[in-house]
Amino acid sequence: MSSSPLSPASPSPSASASASASTSQISFGPLSDNPSASHHLIYFITGNPGLIAYYDTFLRTLHELLPNISTSTASANNRVFHIYGQSLAGFDVDEQISAKSPSPLRESPYSLEDQIRIHLKALAEFRIQSGPRQGQLHDSVILIGHSVGSYILLEIIQRLRQHDSAPRIKAGILLFPTVTHIAKSPSGVKISTLFRIPNFPKRISTLVKALVWLLPKSFMERAVGGITRMPDDAAKVTTGFLRSRMGVWQALQMAKDEMETITEDRWDEDIWGIEHEEADYKAEIPKLIFYFGQNDHWVADHTRDALIAARAQTGGLSKSSKPIMLIDENGVDHGFCIRHSESIAEKVKMWIDTILSDL
Structure with a gap:
């Protein structure tokens, strides 16, 4: 992009x-x-x-x-x-x-x-x-x-x-x-509560980066697949997302925007x-x-x-x-x-x- x-x-x-x-x-x-x-x-x-x-x-x-x-x-x-x-x-x-x-x-x-x-x-x-x-x-x-x-x-x-x-x-x-x-949905109610924490999207993104970069990519793919029960192809995409430079921050910040905009x-x-x-x-x-x-x-x-x-x-x-x-x-x-x-x-x-x- x-x-x-x-x-x-x-x-x-x-x-x-x-x-x-x-x-x-x-x-x-x-x-x-x-x-x-x-x-x-x-x-x-x-x-x-x-x-x-x-x-x-x-x-x-x-x-x-x-x-x-x-x-x-x-x-x-x-x-x-x-x-x-x-x-x-x-x-x-x-x-x-x-x-x-x-x-x-x-x-x-x-x-x-x-x-x-x-x-x-x-x-x-x-x-x-x-x-x-x-x-x-x-x-x-x-x-x-x-x-x-x-x-x-x-x-x-x-x-x-x-x-x-x-x-x-x-x-x-x-x-x-x-x-x-969207904020009235079951997941919307839960995540909206978390967004009350100051700078929550960036904080979680930083934490995820610190965790995932300690793990080999192949191990992460197996772990993601095992935890989420995703098929192999989806687990690989999710692993790439978690390891990307800004993906987690982007997803959470956009979700916050959705909660405030989609009413x-x-x-x-x-x-x-x-x-x-x-x-x-x-x-x-x-x-x-x-x-x-x-x-x-x-x-x-x-x-x-x-x-x-x-x-x-x-x-x-x-x-x-x-x-x-x-x-x-x-x-x-x-x-x-x-x-x-x-x-x-x-x-x-x-x-x-x-x-x-x-x-």
């Missing part, structure tokens, strides 16, 4: 239907030499801790489920997809202090507002990256956000609607969203839509699909149910631009990317098919 809050990791061009990946970004681009193919960007926004590597299996599975090679003839379903996600700023596990660095490393965490601005800039610059339509805007953009990434998603939609030249956001898929009153429902009908409206008005509002967890420790049941009662659609899809709001019935955890990536990817693929069915 760049040290500037307005300079995200640049999307890497992908000339084939394969991944362009690093520790800070994952990119699956389509292969298409057909100028009639429609191009759709699936832009993913992580939760906190904001390491994109946690979502490798999820994004890879979604890539395998969606078409990535166009046919040579025109067809209503001749679509190709570019899937892209990057780590939130401040979570770079490869960042090293060097006298040869072109610019000094950032010495304080990024705020939630910084993260929103970074993703806005990345989306504004994103173009089709290969084939005969290289350099053009995508025909549609579908945002996917997880946890606080869902809050960032809603802010992006609201802010982009103020610009005529902005990318066309077709829809947003919000997975285990924390978009209102009341702050969006209007430009985001939420209305139950019955003219067709032209409905077409202008991105379709939103919320997928909540049961007994989610980061989302209080009563705040979730209040949001569903106030904002979810009650009519059919053809009659409403209001969000679809669903509650998981399969016991999937808030951190779905650790053990349930494949099943959630299958749901997301189904929702994408429905979203694009009218194109």
